Amino acid sequence: MSTSSFVIHLLNAISFAMLLFLVSVGLNLIFGVLGVINFAHGALYMVGAYAAFQVAGAWDVPFGVALVVAPLAVAVIGTVIEVLFLRRIYARDIAVQLLMTFAFVLILDDLVRLIWGTGIKATPRPELLSGAVSIFGREYPIYGLFIIVLGPLVAAALWYFIERTSFGQRVRAASTDRHMASALGVNVPVLFSAVFALGSLLAGLGGTLAAPLRSATPSMGENIIILTFIVVVVGGLGSFPGALTGALMLGLLNEFAPLLVPRSEMAVAYALMAIVLLIRPRGLFPSPALTT
């Protein structure tokens, strides 16, 4: 492999990893604080992509607007789910929580089919980012680089938010011990809603960014949720560095494994997960609570 094609593949791998990271870190945030594995996280990602299509594709509004509106819309849907339904079952068994979020997978998947049909919906790339730059004599789309830059920025913002703000402090407190936090005057129900909304926002952002890249399809939610589960299991549930590491590992495997053995990317991903779980049953960065 020449240097230039290696670099191109590497960039592809990293931009895919950043997309995976955004979705995974949202899932981890929700798990770390609420203790709920959100099966519907992939469905929310899908809704984000369709919302982006609706705004930037169907209504032909600039993509920059969709980048704000679509994730916010997903955050609103997430809030509704948390406040009306999920909130009632925190005390119940973990299986019950899984089932309820699974119910939302079924509902959201079908609602999307009901509204947008089963066809592929392509969102045009924003004009500003639609060109290509020359890297080692090869053309590389600017949009890929945009995602590569945006990923770490979001990670940094998230880190600052959780580690350096007073709201983040309360989030960490509730993650460690929700009863103690509540006793000390933290409004835990509101906090949980906010965290769920933020996690949903991240899923929606991932979907929005994916829309011009890979088009919106009804099956995109379940594809991403499987990959996201692999990422968080490899990295460790509730861990931000884990999500980043897992996403990078999976991104690299996804890009480079098929070059060696065709169509092997998923098999290799599962193999990675099986090996990590055998050596470290709680992932590479095991943590009892949310860690950034």
Add this chain to the structure above:
Amino acid sequence: MKARERTAARPVDTRPVRLEGRRQKWTARARTLAWLLLVAALAVAPFVAGSYRTLLLTEILIFGLFASSFNLLFGYTGLLSFGHAAYFAGGAYASALIMVEAELPLPAGILAGLVGGALLAALFGVFCVRVNEIYFSLLTLAFGMLVYTVVFQAREVTGGSDGFNLYELGSVSVAGRELLLGHPQVFYFVTLVTVVLGVALLERVGSSPFGQVLRAIRENSERVDFLGIPVRRYRYKAFVIAGAMAGLAGGLIAPFLRVAHPQMSHWTTSAEVVLGTILGGEALFLGPAVGTGVLIWLESLVTGRTVYWPLVMGVILLVLVLFLPGGILGTLTRTYRRVRGSGR
């Protein structure tokens, strides 16, 4: 810490393991009688119902066995598998391959399903039983989707997205008459016999001392571990038995539908038995089978009117989770006991 809290929050089954003397004898007899009545009713059913209902009932029986096998892991051992369809599909493909490629008769195909499911579970179980709770669910899900990816992509062997077709089931001669195995009523009885055997085996396993240990593991695996019982080995055995019985159900579904299809291994198929189990109630032996039966029956009603079956299923699930903890059978027995005033 969190995990412990969750375990403790679970309603503990406080019913006595053994009832005393006479009452025990009576209950055991009533149980046997109820079982015999159920099997008798199922044996008469195809003569009363038309062919469409017979086909529907066949499907319900097959999925009933599948759901009961799932519940050995979930209801008994407390392990929520989200990839149980892998063993179902493994059985389906094993039986289809044996019947088409090796040209063996139907019983060999059904048996191959059992073996296929067991082998697959024996392989994946090594990894799955090592992890707990949520990690178990995620790992089983991943292995389930691995099977899906493999059968989807190994076009040369499995036929890929077209599925693996089998057309001829052959015939048997009973009392001098040639019976086509593909005939709905004949296949119904093949299914009934197989399912009754499979379910009886699961019931035996569940009520044996082995099953008691599984329940103890569900309630508190740490304490069972301290008692010197090898938790992992018990979990592994349960995993393989559950896989074998799911494979047996798969060994029936392929000849029934005349196709083994990748969708059978998809996680939505796994989710359907999870859903059926919760719908029926996982605390009772027949709960999962009843719940899955209700689900298939509902599906047959709804799909005639709308293509948005998943949406309906999602709403049903939501209502169940919020308002009917313990499922249909669980709620019914609770109400019955309250009315009888026995307090249990």
